[in-house]
Amino acid sequence: MQAKYCLQCGHLLEPRVIGDTTRPACPQCDFIYWGAFSIGVGALIRRAGKYLLIRRAQEPGKGMWTNPGGYCDPDETIGTAVEREVFEETGVVAKLNRVIALRDQHRQQHNLYVAFDMTYESGEPIADGVEVDGAGFFSFEQMAEMPVAAMTRWLIDVAEGANGRGLTEDDTEFPYPGSHQLFRI
């Protein structure tokens, strides 16, 4: 995907060489089109040996069971996003523990998906009825009989083998404007 008009002022963009790359840039204001990116977040939440899964009510993957998750908004951290998405989709309150996996998918829109190991806190899973039409905690025996997405099976395998490894949140402060969130080994 290429942007044709400035997303800030609407002026026609012109090619500009920045570093070694020609990028669409606005001659009228400071806008530069760096590309289309999105950040996905996903949650692996275990309770009594069972994982929290949701059934997708919409395409892509309608009818498939996956771990809960969604997209990060521009004005929130990934940690806020994953806790919000889990609650919106299932009504379950969970707190993030560690980053346990990343998936980088480059296509027209470049997507980075960040998977978190999370700790169950409260709430019984209830599907939101919009994005999700089923939600619950399921054992490995139950999952064997269900259409569980390949990526979710992979993430559960990662979570099972993590043994406390992964990136944990770090509260070091830096003089950045706005909010930020750090994770470290």
Ligand SMILES: [Zn+2]
């Ligand atoms: Zn502009």
